[in-house]
Structures are given as C-alpha cells and as structure tokens.
Amino acid sequence: MKKTKAVVIILSDETHLHDDVAHFLQAKGHEVVVEPDHFGDSLAREGCKIILIAYQNLLEGIERYSQLVADFGLDRNPHYSIVLSISKDVGKACELCINQTVDNYFIVKPLYDMHRLALLVKQAFDAVAHSEQQLALTYIGEELLEHKKALDSFIIDNVDKGVECQTDTVDAFSAALNELANLIAGHSGRNLILDHQKIAEQTRELSDRKLEQISAWAKTVKEEYNELSRLQIPTVSGNQKNIALINGDAEYSASVKQILTDTGFNPMLFESAKEALPAMICQRPDLVLLDYETSGLDVLKVLAYMQKFNQLTDIPVILLTAHRDKEILTRCLKAGARDFIVKPADRDTFREKISKLLSDMTAPVS
Template identity: 25%
Template sequence: MNKSFTSDAKILIASDITSDAKLVKRLLDSEFDNVFVSPDPDKAVADFDQHRPDVLVLAFKELGKSERHCLKLYRHGNTANFHPHRSIVLCNQEEILRAYKLCREDIFDDYVLFWPMTKDAPRLPMAVYLALREMSMCKANSPTTAEFATEARRLSTLGNLLNQQLTLGEEYVESIGRAVAQADLVASAAFNDFSQRLARNELPNVLEIKNADGFQKEVGHLKHEAIEVPGNSLMNSVKPLKQWAGELREATAPHLKSINALNTMATSIPSMLLVVDDDEFQHNILNEILKKENYQVQFATNGIEALNVLRKTRPELILMDVVMPGVNGIEVVKKIKSIERFADIPILMLTGKSERTVIMESLKAGACDIIVKPFVRDALLAKLNHTLKKA
C-alpha cells in the first residue's frame, strides 16, 4: 500500500498493562508514523480526545475489559461518538468466537487472534491497513444511495410546495383582476345612478340642473377621470403580475418535472431505519413488518452498538427501546441529540411502559413520539410514515 496513504493516519493503542501497549506499539511503529499508547484507564477518554485516532487498537487480555473501555469512551466522552474511526480488538483462542460475535454485532469492527503472540505477527498491521483503507474509501466516496434518496425525497417536498405556491399565486392574481373589474362595475353603476337621478331633478334639495347637456358632458368627463382612468390603470397593473406568474410557471415546469422523476426513483430506494432493542423477538417482529413495507432495517442491541452504527451510516429514523442493559434508551437519545450531525435524526421510543414520567422524560430527551409495546402494526407504520414526512 502506498506510504502516503497512511502517513497522516493515527493509531491509538489502549491497554491496562503498559508493557502490552508498548509491545503492540513496536509491532506497528515499523509500518505507521503516528502510533500512540493509552495505558492508563483513568485517562482513556482524555487520550482519545487528544489523539482522535483513525484506528483504535484494544490490547486488553480480556474481551470484557475491551468492552468496558469502549463503554467508557462512549458514555463519558463525546469525541468517540462522532469522530470517524475503526476499532480492532485483540483476543485469545478461548474468546475468539465471542470476539467474532461482538464484531458481527458492531461492538468492534475487527478482531485479531493475538494472545499469546502468534506466528502471524503481520496480521495486526494488516488489519490496521484494511481499516484505514475502508476509512479512506468512506471519505472519498460520494453520498450513499440511501442518503441521496433521503435528500431527493426532501427535494420532492420542496417541489410540491413550489407547485402549490405557484397555483396559489395564480389564483391571487386572478382574484385581484376580478376584484378590480368588479369594483369598476360597481363604481360606474353607482355613479351612473346618481348622475341620472340628478339629471331627472329627483334630488331638488341637493342640486338643481339648469343645463342638462352641459351637466351630462361634465358627468361624462368626471366619470372618465375619476373611475375609468384609475380602473384601467389598476387593470393594467395586474397584467404584468399575470404575465410574470405564467412565465414563472413555464420556466419551472421542466424543473418540477425533473424533481418528480427524481422522487419516483427515490421512492424505489428503501428508507433506512435503525432499531435499538435488546429483545431478539422484537427484532424478528419489526424486521418482518418493516421489510414488507420496503424499509431497510439495521439493528443494535444497546447504546454502544447504536453509536457504532451511527459512526458508519446515517439512518432516516431511529426506533429506540427505553429499557436496555447498561445505558437505558433515554440516556442514549440524549447522547445522540448532543452530537450535532445526528441531532436532526427523528427518534421514536419503544416502551412497554405508558407512565407519564417515561413519556415526559423521553420527549424531554429529544424523542419525537412514543410507541407503546405491544404495538399495533398499522399504528406503528402510521407513526413511522408521519414522522418521516415531517423530517
């Protein structure tokens, strides 16, 4: 691999044994320029925040310690939650199946059989290379199809709004024209009626007409100046508005057509949802319901998994269980909402409790609605659709 590819990459080795951290560092120093160690668990968050690594190597002798280390980073620090990085956990032969499961569940990104040191020493630097390659591809790639579809759907909403406003504007222009014409007719009729009553001397106490021809001439002149000229001026002032509305409609027509076509393509791409729930039975139920409705679904069983998923992809909506082991769902929502680039992702809470305190705490944390378990399929889908349209 090209050396320039890794020249700026940062690797942080976390361990609770200084000699182990230094051992791993010596192995990686020959391949990478910026390798740092974090041997003090009390400084784990500070070390991560300081170095902001591209790859975190967890060099603990026990997987449980690696899990607790990551939990501490995500629970007590903000950098680990939003800084793009990959995690590699070192394990022993007895824990290799568990390491595989933890990586499959997105707790870690990769594992290396390392304790005791195997003959395959290059396996660790190779795993780091692969992690950096993946990071580089993610940075270089264009937006994902799902992200593009999300923006296309939002653009379609804007197109519909523009079309509605154009129609409303045209209706306003037409109503103004009708109002001006009606006002002209009413004023002319009232003026004619008044002048005719005067001409017939029906208002002797108001005015006596001595020269009928001269009166009619003056009345005609006054009508022209006071009613017809201003009326024509108002009608002429409406014409440019009408012409502008028509030209705007014509100019935007091809763009609105393109937006509609783009939306048609976007609707064929499933919206991506993240379900955070520790109950596998709930996973199966939601997976069956949501996939039939053309949703793409990712699952996490706890807050750490959820934050790991968010580091790599961006769902359009999150379904979050309230009661989970470790950090509860309300705390995970607070963490997600505290990170600027995730703050606008709508979150629906899944809970078996409908107590007012649970509802209020969930909404206060940043959730936009509550779904009480066991949920009704149609009600669930209705809330999903409503929330996605508002997003």
C-alpha cells in the first residue's frame, strides 16, 4: 500500500529559512508548495495539510498565517502549523505554541535536527487524522440528532403500543448508535471514511434501516398493546394531590383507596403496571404507590421504565410490600423507589410517608 504523503505549504519572507527543510520533505516524497498562487489548489487536494511559517519576524509570519486561515477557511479544516524558528526566537515560538496560535515549532538555525523534523511530520499526521475523525463524528452527530427527533416522534405517536414497545424502540436506537460508534472507531475492521457526504449518506441509511426495523416490529405487537383508547384512565383532580395505586388485589386496593380519600388525596387505581404506565403518561399523578407483589410486571422493570420516560421520571414512588428483606428493599430503592411501606400499614403511616415525599418535591432548592 502506498503511504500517504503530506501537502506542505510554506509561508516565507524569502529569507531562505526553509530551504533545507523543503529539500528534506521533498526527498521524503511530500508535496512542498512555496508559491502563494498555488496555495489554493494545494489546499484543495486530499492529504494531510502542514503549514510551515518561515519568517525572520515571527509576528509578521503569524499575521500571514492568520490571513491564510481566513482566506481558505482553514479554521474549519484540519491542518497542522509549525513555526520555523532561529535559536534566539525559541522563547517566542514556544509562547505561540502555549497560546495555541500554532501547533509546534522547529529550530532551523544554527542547527537543523532532521530527526526531530521527521518526528514532527509524524505528529502532524496523527494530529490531523484525529481532527478529521472528530470533525466526521461531529458531522454524524448532527445527522443523528435529526434522526433522533424522528425517533422521539415515533415513540410519542406509538405510545398506544405499550411501554415494552417503547423501551425496545429506545434500545434499538441505542444499538444503532453503538454500531455507528464502533464503525467510526474502527472496531468493526472498516476504515474511517473522511468523505463527509458519504458518511452522512451511510448514517442516514443506517438510521433509516433501524427505523424501518422498529416500525415493522411495532406492527407485529400492535394488537397486543393497542389498548390505550380502551383504558379507563382515572380523572385527575386540580384541587387535590393525585396518588396512583398500582395493585391487583381489589380488596386491598379498596382499603387503600379509602385511606387516601380520608386523608385528602385523590386516588387513581390501576390493576397492573401495564395498564398504569401508559395511562400515567397521559394523566400524570403526583405520587405512585407501587405494590411489590401484584404490579403485573417485575417491580425493578417498572421502576426502570419510569426512569426512561421524561413524563414519569420525577414522580416519587413508594413501594408497598410485605417483604422485610433488606436486600430486596435496597435493590428497589436503588432502582428509583423513594420510600417503602410494609403491609399492613395504618392510615397515619400512609399520610406521613406520602405527605413527606410530596413536601420534599415542592421544597425550594437551596
């Protein structure tokens, strides 16, 4: 495989500071351009761009370099800049590097260290390749942002397909991002393509393919999860705090409902989490009482689902459980539950726990 060479642009005041450097780089097979009339064509070619600033007066050289950057939009195109400095100006050259005005410097008088120059060219290649990769990732990120907007709309429009459908949709998009990240990082064994238009097309094809797969999958489960229109969504109250109770035991639900009503709350009853989660997205409660034994889904999964949706993330959850197992309670608290009530519990316990959490939610942040 033919090794890629650099395109070296030399900005010079014709004091011949660059002569030995130019000869060395030409001998190494790099393209060296000194004539200003040829700068534009050279910068338009593919390959690593290295800018050498060979001026006796460093400030004059930096002004010329800044003009070149402005004329050819080099601030938006990866390149590597090196000041060719005589020994007495090393301090100034170093300061320019520290201030990130240029990338590096090379001492040309009284001694030409060609070994260091070879190292600088290698560093330039690596730096430009890294910058091009970052630029490509930024470009792709902008493309992905557009696709994510479309995906967010898909999730919202298809809430009737149920929580599991939405979660798998998010997971599928995450897999698409991972696949793309691996491609860019080179982990998939494919070389990074630096043609931005081609990258955008590939990204669009990948995202479109994932969206098609997601849509096709969603249609297969539509009948199972298309129950939103048939859900009996409890009415929320504008004057009272709305407390959702997720519990499949009708007798226990009735007793808790009475406690909530007597203590001034508006109860919203659900027999299962599959019924409650999409309904709560439509009618957001102030707090959730989640029964560990009869939620209809694994409690940790329910808590994870609530963390995924912006509409549900901040709703405090109190776990209702007959378990006193510390490990079980700890797992639930780590998964998002804010507190727990051990069954059976009296009216005062419910009132105290609910009131405290609601008060914490409305307290001003110090």
